[in-house]
Amino acid sequence: MEREFWTKINQSEAAGIIAVGLNVPSECSLPVMYVDQPPSDKSSAYSVNSDNEAGGYMIGRHLVEMGHRDMVFVMQWKIPCLIQRSEGFCRALQEAGIPEAHERIIHIPWGGGQHGYGDA
DSSP: OHHHHHHHHHHSOOOOEEEESOOOOTTOOSOEEEESSOOOSOTTOEEEOOOHHHHHHHHHHHHHHTTOOSOOEEESOOOHHHHHHHHHHHHHHHHTTOSOGGGGEEEOOOSSSGGGGGGO
8 A cells, every 4th residue: 555655656746745754765756855854765855854942942931921821731742843842841931930840741642543643
């Protein structure tokens, strides 16, 4: 099934692939842009990465500046980008003197799909 998918992609009129959360097999002849992950083994692949910790910090700081003091960061999946964002969020709360910042991170696991993706 997966091999058929990549065969169809190679034969399509697509100009390239934006890969989020998957590795593109080396048989794929299209250019690949990976988002928030390093390229697999393709030397012609590019990647774009976010500063997730800084983004989480900016969210937390903005909420504090708006006067919010009682807030939580809720995440479904414990994946690196969300963990980094939650760390930035905690740092902003700690700098603002909000107590127990790390206890304000709530992880809600859903279902049995890989990282819960199949359960949304």
